[in-house]
Amino acid sequence: MMDITTLFLLLSWPDILAAGFAVLCWGAVGWHxxxxxxSRPSVNRLMRQYRREWMLNNIDRSPRVHDATLLGSLRDGTAFFASACLIAIGGALALIGNTDRLDRVAEELMMGPTPSILWEVKILLPLLLITNAFMKFVWSHRVFGYCSVMMGAIPNEASNPEARRRALMAAELNIEAARSYNRGLRSVYFALGALGWLIGPVALVLTTVVTGGTIWYREFASSSRRLLMEGKLPEDSLREIGESAE
Structure with missing residues (x-):
């Protein structure tokens, strides 16, 4: 049986550094x-206030079918990604047990012979990220359920002293569920980027940089963020509204 020391001897320093770089980027991007x-909030941070306003508007909205539908769609999204992650985990485990196909692909790409244990290690990185994503999606789905219960406990009368407090409690549960959901998505993104390791350490670094850059752009430079920051519709949308009114 191969111990951890022998495994690190098989891995080249570029492989070790590339894998460490991928894990470091995953953590750094998530923290940022x-x-x-x-002065430069992310989309994730900007959405928090809208979630609070949603729950506060829920106090005197009757019936609350619209709110239940919105929350149900959020739960459906987490359930979908959790199911997809389970399928991906099963596929990765099956591939770990049968690396012959990867050997044939490597031969066709003239990458040279690669020990099976190295293929298994390279598959292990995206597998761990997908497993983490599955755990995040499951927890997000459950917390959205807590949020739905708290929404049902919000009194309909705005004058009730418990109404605002429970609405804000529901908002914090909603924010926590969204945070876990976003962490799961980031793990999925970086798991896809980690597949570049199958080609080599340079490919892993490149796919990690592309993945991190894509997430950064969507959170800090996308048109969605500009819309949330400015709080006004783009000129094209305003023009279409004016034309439809005419």
């Missing part, structure tokens, strides 16, 4: 998205 500078 969740703890941005006050």
């Amino acid at each position: 998205v969740e703890h941005p500078r006050q």
Whole structure:
């Protein structure tokens, strides 16, 4: 049986450094998205206030079918990704047990012979990220369920002293569920990027940089963020609204 020391001897230093770089980027990007500078908030941070306003508006809205539908769609999304992650985990485990196909692909790409144990290690990185994503999606789905219960406990009368407090409690549960959901998505993104390791350490670094850059752009430079920051519709949308009114 191969111990951990022998395994590290088989891995080249570029492989070790590339894998460490991928894990470091995954953690750093996640931390930066969740703890941005006050002067440059992320989409994740900007959405928190809208979630609070949603729950506060829920106090005097009757019936609350619209709110239940919105929350149900959020839970459906987490359930879908959790199921997809389970399928991906099963596929990765099956591939770990049968690396012959990867050997044939490597031969066709003229990458040279690779020990089976190295293929298994390279598959292990995206497998761990997908497993983490599955755990995050499952927890997000459950917390959205807590949020739905708390929404049902919000009194309909705005004058009730418990109404605002419970609405804000529901908002914090909603924010916590969304945070876990976003962490799961980031793990899925980086798991896809980690597949570049099958080609080599340079490919892993490149796919990690592309993945991190894509997440950064969506959180800090996308048109969605500009819309949330400015709080106004784009000129094209305003023009379409004016044309439809005419």
